[in-house]
Amino acid sequence: MNKQTKQALIFLGSTHFLIHVYSQLLQASLPVIRQQYGLTLTEASLLVSAPMLLQILLYIPAGIMADRRANLVLAGSFIATMLGALLVPNSGSYIHLLASFTLISIGSTLYHPPALKATSELKDENRGFVMGVQNGAGSLGYSAGPLLYSLLLPIYGWRIGYYLWVPLLVVAALYSYRYISHIERAEKTTATGSIRSLATMGFISIAVSGALVDATYYCITTYITTYYTEVRGISPGLAGVIFGFGPILGILGSVLGGGLGDRVGKRRGFILVISGMGFAIALIPLTGSVLVSSLFFVIWRSFYSASMPLVNSLIAENTGSENRSLGYSVCSIVSSLVGSTIPPLVSLIVEAYSLNTMFPIAIGLLVPVAGIFLLIKSRS
Numbered sequence: 494m495n496k497q498t499k500q501a502l503i504f505l506g507s508t509h510f511l512i513h514v515y516s517q518l519l520q521a522s523l524p525v526i527r528q529q530y531g532l533t534l535t536e537a538s539l540l541v542s543a544p545m546l547l548q549i550l551l552y553i554p555a556g557i558m559a560d561r562r563a564n565l566v567l568a569g570s571f572i573a574t575m576l577g578a579l580l581v582p583n584s585g586s587y588i589h590l591l592a593s594f595t596l597i598s599i600g601s602t603l604y605h606p607p608a609l610k611a612t613s614e615l616k617d618e619n620r621g622f623v624m625g626v627q628n629g630a631g632s633l634g635y636s637a638g639p640l641l642y643s644l645l646l647p648i649y650g651w652r653i654g655y656y657l658w659v660p661l662l663v664v665a666a667l668y669s670y671r672y673i674s675h676i677e678r679a680e681k682t683t684a685t686g687s688i689r690s691l692a693t694m695g696f697i698s699i700a701v702s703g704a705l706v707d708a709t710y711y712c713i714t715t716y717i718t719t720y721y722t723e724v725r726g727i728s729p730g731l732a733g734v735i736f737g738f739g740p741i742l743g744i745l746g747s748v749l750g751g752g753l754g755d756r757v758g759k760r761r762g763f764i765l766v767i768s769g770m771g772f773a774i775a776l777i778p779l780t781g782s783v784l785v786s787s788l789f790f791v792i793w794r795s796f797y798s799a800s801m802p803l804v805n806s807l808i809a810e811n812t813g814s815e816n817r818s819l820g821y822s823v824c825s826i827v828s829s830l831v832g833s834t835i836p837p838l839v840s841l842i843v844e845a846y847s848l849n850t851m852f853p854i855a856i857g858l859l860v861p862v863a864g865i866f867l868l869i870k871s872r873s
Contacts, residue, residue, distance in 0.1 A: 506630030513634030521639035544598035556822025574600030582652035625751020639737035743798030750799025
């Protein structure tokens with residue numbers, strides 16, 4: 494790995510970490526927010542799913558713009574996240590709260606197309622491993638946000654978790670604009686790709702499979718803290734700690750997942766990873782011990798993290814440089830369509846039956862993914 498690649502990974506890893514410290518902060522603080530605002534499970538689920546509807550409208554423009562002016566898009570992602578982080582603790586109503594979380598979601602929407610493209614185009618033969626390292630930094634952010642929130646919650650209340658990272662967001666906005674501007678001047682590329690150029694069987698299969706894996710993620714993470722507090726009877730703070738530990742092992746999972754793809758092939762590696770996801774999900778509710786159950790949750794979260802560099806590498810292999818940001822945006826749209834519908838649908842089922850029903854639902858979402866990849870392998 495050359496010096497330029499190492500410098501790029503430091504930049505991309507640090508920004509990926511920072512954009513994701515807010516990605517699971519809502520889920521970690523959801524029990525407290527539900528109590529404070531008097532929300533039903535359906536209303537709470539809309540805080541997760543409704544912002545995805547706006548993401549669907551923004552992904553295509555963000556991808557097109559990122560293929561042309563990545564510096565503006567990347568800096569804008571941190572500005573939007575910062576505004577949302579400042580507004581969430583000051584929301585006076587449910588509508589204001591929903592709008593604030595939507596801003597944070599917009600920040601993540603703007604970040605990923607230019608950042609993933611920059612990562613995929615690093616001059617390194619081990620693309621899967623490089624994707625894994627960059628994704629691992631994001632997993633660290635997933636973990637750091639909920640963990641620090643849970644530790645500070647008894648002392649400072651739930652709002653501190655949102656204020657904590659704001660100064661770093663300002664720095665990231667300025668630095669990312671300067672860094673990407675330097676890369677754009679050096680490469681002087683012109684984007685000429687279109688959505689039509691993405692209409693291939695390989696790309697479509699990756700987009701659908703990635704969306705179903707993300708649907709499993711939303712099915713579990715939206716309600717797992719509620720499951721541990723209402724079904725297992727533990728405190729919201731301890732549930733937040735369990736939730737926050739998931740992405741820690743996910744850091745290792747990301748690196749190993751990328752390396753697995755380089756070693757055995759990305760398609761075969763992806764099938765192995767989703768098989769591990771299904772096995773871990775099945776065991777979460779079956780044990781009577783909260784400790785063992787949380788261990789299987791952490792293992793599942795690690796397998797999910799391992800799937801991400803494999804999906805991102807496969808997207809890179811099925812797109813050209815001129816439309817790669819757009820390709821990542823299209824895949825994100827498909828994932829958002831699925832992710833925006835899964836939490837409300839699952840909330841109706843769990844309210845009618847029990848929170849335990851989310852586990853077989855999640856496993857069922859993985860079955861067609863394995864079928865798609867086995868079919869592709871057979872045809873190839």
